[in-house]
Amino acid sequence: MDSPQQAFKEEAYELLTELETALLELEECPDDMEIIGQVFRAMHTIKGSGAMFGFTDISSFTHEVETVYDLVRSGEMKVTKTLVDLSLQARDHILGLLDAVCEGQPADLPRSGELVRQFQALIPGKTSTPAFEVPVQEEKAEIDELQTYRIRFNPSPEILKTGTRMSALLDELAELGTCRTIAHKSKVPPLDQIDPELCYVSWDILLTSPCREEEIRDVFIFVEDECEIRIRRLDIGSDGEEQQKRLGDILIERGDITQDEIDKVIAKSRRIGEMLVDARLVDVDAVESALQEQQLVRQLTEKRKEKTEAPASSSLRVPAERLDELVNLVGEMVTVQSRLSQTAALSGDSELQSIAEEVERLTEELRDSTLNIRMLPIGSTFSKFKRLVRDIASDLKKEVDFQTAGAETELDKTVIEQLNDPLVHIIRNSMDHGLELPDVRQAAGKPRQGTVFLGAQHSGDSVVIEIRDDGKGLNTDVIREKAISKGLIGPDENLSDQEIYQLIFAPGFSTAQQVTGLSGRGVGMDVVKRAIEALRGTISLDSTLGKGTTVRLRIPLTLAIIESLLVKIGSGSFVLPLSAVEECVELTQSDIEDSHGRCLANVRGTLIPYIPLRNSFAIPGPVPPIQQIVITRIDGQQVGFVVDTVIGEHQTVIKSLGPMYRDVRCTSGATILGDGSVALILDLVPLTQQHAVTEAARLS
Amino acid sequence: MSHEENQTNQYLTFYLNGEIFGIPIHRVLEVLDYTEITKVPQTPDYMRGVINLRGSIVPVVDMHLKFDLDPSERTVNSCIIIMDVTIEGTKTSLGALADSVREVIELEPGQIEPAPKMGTRLNSDFVQGMGKHGDEFIMLLNIDAVFTGHHGSLSEADSVAA
Incomplete structure (x- = not known):
């Protein structure tokens, strides 16, 4: 595939995503003109560039859909659920057409026809009139090239004597583009004093037209000597930065009035137009003319804004x-x-x-x-889930309200990409196993519509993503039985609720009685857990029976570089993520002796458990008389790590240890220090868990 | 690449406890002098740790321990052979700690005999064949198999036979 078509494909994918988001939003607020505009623009761009790059099937199909949205935009049609449903199908169909073209397969034209018929059925009392559509499109497309001119045509009173017909001139102007003409009639004398051979009227004409100033001048070419013509192009900021002119400014600019005169009038604080007229500084027509201009400029600026706002103003597409x-x-x-x-x-x-x-x-x-x-805002994936939830809900015949928060939370691009699948799994699980059917919910005294909440927020150097549903919650007894039947735990094992929840993450575990097409194939949560851990993240569960379940993911912001604390144990260097570190305290030999073998440090009256890393890592060598405890906070809990010395802060470029060390849990990678030696990055969470497990094993 | 692989008959030979081993030369990237190796905690002994190779982290495996030979003494000749291996489908670089490197030799396919099923003291998967060079037999290693998985050096068949 050659590159312009590739570019179109990429652009189209983005537009289709945008379209999907907009459609889903539209379903929620069907009257929002801005969203309707977005939908229309997305369709319009797909159509336009599709035609440009020879994707005629796509452009002609999109054109039909766009036609419908044009009616919606002009208020002739209402947004209904049927329309949104159909539009989503159309969006999928466009995607299908695009894929078909790219893979060199024939387009599914019967489907296009069918969808178009369905769309047309929605149009109230209208048969398709594409001929009517075309000029509308052209006007829209050419807005960029249109200029607006203010023409002051002030003929000398004698002009009629040359046989010039004013109306012919004005008509000629009107042919050049859209005209607004205001006649200044103040000089017209009372009827009995009128000399019919003299012209008392002058005109202000606002012309919006693609032609150049010279062409306008050409209209007046034969009357040039008999009249005063001033043509000025109005600057309707092509970059959208142009300030809208106030009425007074326009009058001053035209030389109808001076700033001083306006200032005097403003003091009386009434509407500027009326005041100016009352003060007899300008006549009613002049004000009217200026008002017209103001209105026109405002409209054009808005139109132009509408056009330029849609794509990001100045962004680069970089591989x-x-x-x-x-x-x-x-x-x-x-x-x-x-x-x-x-x-x-x-x-x-x-x-x-x-x-x-x-x-x-x-x-x-x-x-x-x-x-x-x-860094990308995570919201880009949220919109995908909106669609997912909608589709799953209709498959499962459940009513779901999908809420999101923190869409602007930024995360590393790779992280966002890798989060996609786990999140899909979790949301599916919530909807399939968590939420009950509407009737069941009603019987339980809950609203028929279930809620699934997806939220993201920053927390230190991590992002916490929460997926919450108000479904039936996790039944610990069911999970327990299942785990026993699968041989994951013994029948007599006494487990806390949290431990039982953790069983869900065991490979091959699935609680659904009924295997559905969506989830329940037993490849759910263990895959999710592994994916999250691959991102150096953690996953936790919380649930209340009958009330709902919350899954919480904690994901580090970036995979590349972190701020860290460099420490030494024996000859080895290690780094700890600085974000977790709270403080460092000394651990002397006498402290250890006083604690009777317990690994607890007394820090200003608080007992903090610590992990002697030298022991955990089996590092040989003499223990220095004064060691350091690096106190960290992990999942809300304070834990100390004993090291020989603390060197200081360090910018750590994370390097993978490679496949050989895939199974190592206590380090998340390595980094190269200034002197060329290698330091290992400690992964505090598994390290703590591991310590807890070995300690428990020693005690039992 | 595979075409080229078939064409190359050159092997880098090195010593471990006096025995000669060989690996295909096209898999060898370079040979380094012994340098400081950073041990990764909680890993088997034969995984000596990682080194910084011009900004990349490269793991180093102690071939003595991998093959259950007597622990190696560090000498001036101790070296790390950096090679390309494929571990579970992922291509990566890796260092093998050897007593010393000897030379690069050429072996025609006719000079290579299939690996004996037992008696090599090594997992038979690790040995690609026995090269006959002069009077010596050189154990040609299948390095992908050697570094895949964390199983011990002795195969079950060998343990039974021993």
Whole structure:
């Protein structure tokens, strides 16, 4: 496929996504003209560029759908659920057509025809009149090239004597474009004083037309000597920044009045037009003319805005690989920079040090902005789920209200992409297993319509994503029985609710009595859990029987670079994510002796459990007399990690340990330090869990 | 690539406890002097850890421990052979810690005998064949098999036979 068509395809995919979002929004607020406009624009662009790149099947089909939306836009038709349903089908069909063309398959034209017929059936008392449609489209397409001119045509009173017909001139002007003509009649004397051979009238004409100023002048070419003609192009800011002119400004600009005169009148504070007329500074016609102009300018500006607002004003489309490359380079840069800083510090050369500091600051900024480029609002995936929920709801015959929050929360692009499948799984689960059928809900005293909530918010260096439903909740007894029957737990095992919930994440576990097409194939939550862990995230569950279930995902913002705390144990270097670190306290030999073998530190009256990493990692060597406890907060709980020494903050470029170390749980990667040595990044959550497990095993 | 693979008859030979092993030369990226290796906690002993190879993290496997030989002494000749391996479908670089490298030799397909089913003290999957070079036999390794999975060096068949 050649590149312009590829470009169209990419653009069309985006537009179709936009269209889908808009349609779903439209279903919620059917009267929102702005959304209708969005739908219309998306269709229009698909149609236009489709035709341009030779996708005629797509453009002709889209044209028919667009026709319907044009009627909606002009208020001749109401948005109904049927229309939205049909439009969504049409949207899917366009996607199908696009895929068909790209794969070189024949387009499903009978389907196009069928959908078009259904659309036309919706149009009230109208048979398709495409001929009527065409000029409307043209006007719209040419808005950009249209100019508006203000023409003041002030003929000398003698002009009629040359045989000039005023009406002919004005008609000729009207042929050039859309005209608004205002006659200034103030000079017309009382009837008995009129000389029929003299012209007392002058005109202000607002002409919106694609022609150039010269062409307008040509209209007056034969009367040039007998009249005063002023033509001025009105600047209706093509960039949308133009301020709308106030009436007074327009009059001043035309030389009808001066600023001083206006200021005097304004003091009387009535409507400026009336005041000016009362003050006899301008006549009624002049005000009328200016008002007309103001209105026209306003309309045109709005139209133009409408056109330019839709696509992002100045954005670049860059292949993701190039960004990845950039992030990699910045990663290398950060590593080299820390080496430079280290060397500079050792050299004692103050000039070198100041350069190193400068480089450090720049690198930091470079890093932040590079990573920012990759940040996308998570909302882009939310809209996809809206559609998903809608479709699942109708499949399951359940009534669902899908709510979202925090769509603007930004996450790394890769993370968002990889979150998609797990979220689909969780939402499906919520709707399939969580929400009850409407009748069941009603019997239980709940509203017939169930709610599924999807929300995202920042929390430190992570984003917390919550999926909440108000369904029947998790039944611990059922889960327990199931786990026993699957041999996951023994029949006598005594488990807390949380532990039972965790069983859901066990491979091959599925609680649905009935296997549906949506979920319940037993490949649900364990896959979800693995996917989330692959993102260095965690997943937790909370549920109240009869009230609903909440799934909470905690995902790190980025996968590339983190702020961290560098520590040493023996000869090995380790880094801890700085966001989790709260403080560092000393742990002396006597502290350890006083604690009777318990790993608890007394920090200002609070007992904080700590994990001696030297033991956990089986690192040989003498224990220093004073160790450090790095106190961190993990899932709301304070946990200390004992290390030999704390070196300080460090910019950590995360590098994967590769497939050899895939099964290692306590580290999430490695990083290269300034001196070229390797430090391991500690993954605190599994480390803590692991410690809890081994401790429990030792006690039992 | 596969075409080229078939064409290459060159092998890099190296010593482990006096025995000679060989790996196809086109899989070898470079040979490094011994450097400081960062141990990853909670991993088997034979996984010596990771090194920084010009900005990339490369894992290093101690071939002695992998093959259940006596632990190696570090000498001036100790080296890390960096090679390309495919682990569970993922291509990656990896370092093998060896006593010393010897040379690059050429072996015609006729000089390679199939690996004996037992008696090599190694999992038979690890051995691609036995190369005969002069008077010596060189154990040619199937490096993808060697580094895939975390199973021990002795196959069950060997344990039974032993």
